[in-house]
Amino acid sequence: MRDVSVALTHRPGELARVARALSRYGINLKSVAGLAVDGHVRVRFLPDEIESARKALEASGIRFEESEVVTVLLENKAGALAEIAEKLADANVNLLALYVTGLEGDLVELAIVADDPKKAKRVLA
Secondary structure, three states, X not given: OEEEEEEEEOOOOHHHHHHHHHHHOOOOEEEEEEEEEOOEEEEEEEEOOHHHHHHHHHHOOOOOEEEEOXXXXXXXXXXXXXXXXXXXXXXXXXXXXXXXXXXXXXXXXXXXXXXXXXXXXXXXX
């Protein structure tokens, strides 16, 4: 799974422009997150088909960054996130993004974008 990150200007219609580009190529999003801070906007998403997402964004002239995603299943209980965050911190792995990508019973699927995905996989295995 791959994460796509797009920097947008903080004005109406920017997210619509990205979503429209993806929809033209039939891209479905498994998860999406966005945040505006001090006039800077970053939208991150997990497309169901990375090759088509690349083509859609490139065809629309939308600049993006792409990263590997590490997934982990957590118990849906207090402290579960703290446990994995501490493991990653102890291994000196910096987090770039987190997504909840699924819930099933007492489990939460978490997608992690880290500065060192290989190390993150080892630490969370």
